[in-house]
Amino acid sequence: MFVVPLIYVLTPWLDFADYHLPPWAGWIGVAIFALAIWLLWRSHADLARSWSPRLEILEGHTLVTHGVFRYIRHPMYAAHLLWGIAQVFLLQNWIAGFSMLVTWLPGYFYRIPVEELMMVEHFGDEYRDYMKGTGRVFPKLWR
Helix, strand or coil: CCHHHHHHHHCCCCHHHECCCCHHHHHHHHHHHHHHHHHHHHHHHHHHHHCCCCCCCCCCCCCCCCHHHHCECCHHHHHHHHHHHHHHHHHCECCCCCHHHHHHHHHHHHHHHHHHHHHHHHHCHHHHHHHHHCECCCCCCCC
8 A cells, every 4th residue: 555655756666657737636635635534533533442453343342323434334445545536646656646546446345345244244224224324435415
């Protein structure tokens, strides 16, 4: 996730893949990145003791539906998606710029479905009802 951007920033090895956006595009990247960092921080704060780096149900685990979880079920994945989009604007390199999005895709297509299955198995109808009112990584515009 961080290796390719570091290689890009610290060496000229990936310069052949540069593209150029208008200067204001970098500020869009900064704004999106700030939102991503805030969302990552907020989702960790809302989860509190229910957070784990592994897919597991912890002892005393409760279903968190407040804070950012009121709107989306997977705000950490949303934050990483936003981070990846910001990186496209900030790094302006076909390899380094898109590297975060490439690393995010397995999380979206593999880990989220596995995580949701685990939550349904543990919380049952409570989680199914929660799924109806919230989006996966984007808020539902209609409920």
